[in-house]
Amino acid sequence: MPTPADQRRATAEALQRSRQGTSEASRRAAGEAMVARRTGRNEVDDINALVSQPRQRRSLPAVDPRGSVPAQRGRGNYAAPQSTGGGIAAPLTERLRAGGKADRAYYPDGVTFYSNDYMLAVQIQPLHTLTMIDADGAEVPFVFGVPGDV
Structure with missing residues (x-):
């Protein structure tokens, strides 16, 4: 041991x-x-x-044209703009009719407005169209909706 x-x-x-x-x-x-x-x-x-190897560039397959009209380059007639810019030229002045009256048109029916408790009522004839002249001499009509029809 x-x-x-x-x-x-x-x-x-x-x-x-x-x-x-x-x-x-x-x-x-x-x-x-x-x-x-x-x-x-x-x-x-x-x-x-x-780093992966760069992919081989393959061209896309050719697609046959569909429909009756083949693809073609677009054509159009150029129209020069009528003014130097867009929009309204400031300032706007109200056009006056013969006799010095403003060129305004009103809705034929008046509109009545009531107070909450119906103690007071006011009836007005709302303005429909107001025609103004801008600085370039172009007409600018303002057309308003009937009050209360909102």
Whole structure:
């Protein structure tokens, strides 16, 4: 039967053998990692994995024309604008008819407005059209809706 000293010696030798294999493998791995780091092999592999090859350009397939009229370039007649700009030129002035009266048109029927308690009533004849003249001399009609028909 082995003595306790022999048992301790055998255990120490077994631990040393197990550590020696692991440390040798780790030393080899560390050496390979240093070589790879110095040469940049890992970075090149990583970049090549990220970069995809450019796609090949292919032309689109030809589409047969549909319908009775083939495609053609558009044509049109150009008409120059009538004025220098769009919109109404300020200031607006009210046009007067012969005799100095304003050019206004009213709705034929009057409109009656009542107060909330129907104690007061006001009847008016609402304005339908008011014609003004802008700074360029063009007529600008204003057409109003009937009040209360909102």
